[in-house]
Amino acid sequence: xxxxxxxxRAAARNPHSYAIDNLVPKDAVPVHPGLVAHxxxxxxxxxxxxxxxxxxxxxxxxxxxxxxxxxxDPVGAIFALITSKVLKVxxxxxxxxxxxxxRCQRGGEHGGVGGVPGxxxxxxxxxxxxxxxxxxxxSILPVGLTSVTAxxxxxxxxxxxxxxxxxxxxxxxxxxxxxxxLLRGHDAYVGYGSNVGARIAAGRQMPEGMxxxxxxxxxxxDRLSENDGKALERILWARVAADADFVVVNGLPDGAVVKPExxxxxxxxxxxxxxxxxxxxxxxxxxxxxxxxxxxxxxTGRLGAPRRHHDLPDGRVMxxxxxxxxxxxxxxxxGSWVLLRGSDVRLETVAxxxxxxxxxxxxxxxxxxxxxxxxxxxYVVMRDLMxxxxxxxxxxxxxxxxxxxxxxxxxxxxxxxxLPLR
Numbered sequence: 046x047x048x049x050x051x052x053x054r055a056a057a058r059n060p061h062s063y064a065i066d067n068l069v070p071k072d073a074v075p076v077h078p079g080l081v082a083h084x085x086x087x088x089x090x091x092x093x094x095x096x097x098x099x100x101x102x103x104x105x106x107x108x109x110x111x112x113x114x115x116x117x118d119p120v121g122a123i124f125a126l127i128t129s130k131v132l133k134v135x136x137x138x139x140x141x142x143x144x145x146x147x148r149c150q151r152g153g154e155h156g157g158v159g160g161v162p163g164x165x166x167x168x169x170x171x172x173x174x175x176x177x178x179x180x181x182x183x184s185i186l187p188v189g190l191t192s193v194t195a196x197x198x199x200x201x202x203x204x205x206x207x208x209x210x211x212x213x214x215x216x217x218x219x220x221x222x223x224x225x226x227l228l229r230g231h232d233a234y235v236g237y238g239s240n241v242g243a244r245i246a247a248g249r250q251m252p253e254g255m256x257x258x259x260x261x262x263x264x265x266x267d268r269l270s271e272n273d274g275k276a277l278e279r280i281l282w283a284r285v286a287a288d289a290d291f292v293v294v295n296g297l298p299d300g301a302v303v304k305p306e307x308x309x310x311x312x313x314x315x316x317x318x319x320x321x322x323x324x325x326x327x328x329x330x331x332x333x334x335x336x337x338x339x340x341x342x343x344x345t346g347r348l349g350a351p352r353r354h355h356d357l358p359d360g361r362v363m364x365x366x367x368x369x370x371x372x373x374x375x376x377x378x379x380g381s382w383v384l385l386r387g388s389d390v391r392l393e394t395v396a397x398x399x400x401x402x403x404x405x406x407x408x409x410x411x412x413x414x415x416x417x418x419x420x421x422x423x424y425v426v427m428r429d430l431m432x433x434x435x436x437x438x439x440x441x442x443x444x445x446x447x448x449x450x451x452x453x454x455x456x457x458x459x460x461x462x463x464l465p466l467r
Contacts, residue, residue, distance in 0.1 A: 086122050102217035103145050106123060200262060211246050214245065233285050234256070272303055275299070282297060284341070287340065289332070303403070365448065367439075372438070382433070382435050382438050390426060401440075436449045
């Protein structure tokens, strides 16, 4: 009979354990980088445990014990895989036979075990993981031909009733970063959770009652970092806000620092989701399929009215000189500001800047609203862009909190009498 504990003589690190004596020779070494090197985990034991987990996406410790009837210390073997980051416990509290485990999708300490890391690493940076499929294809292509990876993320969309909120918390595929949409009537709420299933199960985000429908969006390979998820939340918020059938009831999220290349991939990811929801009749019915995939060029209310280059804008024109660059903006009577076309925008943001400044750089490059200058010294604004205040414009163009409202100056003396400084 399988032992339900790993204490005493059968403990994994006990030198007198009969588990060590009987399972693996002392000089045994892994024969493959995908095998866990532990005396309680033979290749057969590893494959058996993972096959039970993979059958449904998760398994209880009791189920795994039952799958190893002749193993001297099945719990020790299970926790060897957990320690090696091949498996993880997803249920809180005391560990017992009812505790649930699932694969660590981002991979363990042993090569390919547990999944392949994301293409931009765990933090959305530049570290690119090996694409084993592309590598295999490249190795058999004739010399001079190169395989190009067309997609980095695979959306997984799960839809359910608001009454099934708790079920989302139990779904193994939702124990990962993701975004979600809550719908009730014409109201929509867009959010993010580092564990999106738990976030939905525990949250009460929808004001004045339960949502009628819950939609979760994750990456099928669990390749979304926290920054990816927060950036996705803002991208998705803008898509939903542009859907004529719904009104977003929560405010605009901050987004996160993402590089332009990653933003491109995240936008494509959301486009795939929007098309799927449109085809299933859940959302985006008022737009064409093309519009659902592409989404709005920028968030609602951010584009200024079209203006010829030499036409004066509405409001008092102000100038900000910073870091050897120049930006022009119009301060309007309603308190809003318009960053004028042709203004310079600093290439990078400083570490202390709000994440919004970096997010907007990536978003507006994606939309063609920011382009590199001819000498690559800065970005150039291609359309008038709306901001809530002069400080917000300063923060964006300079990528720093060091240039506020006080840095702006009227570009001519006559402007002093048209609108008082605040």
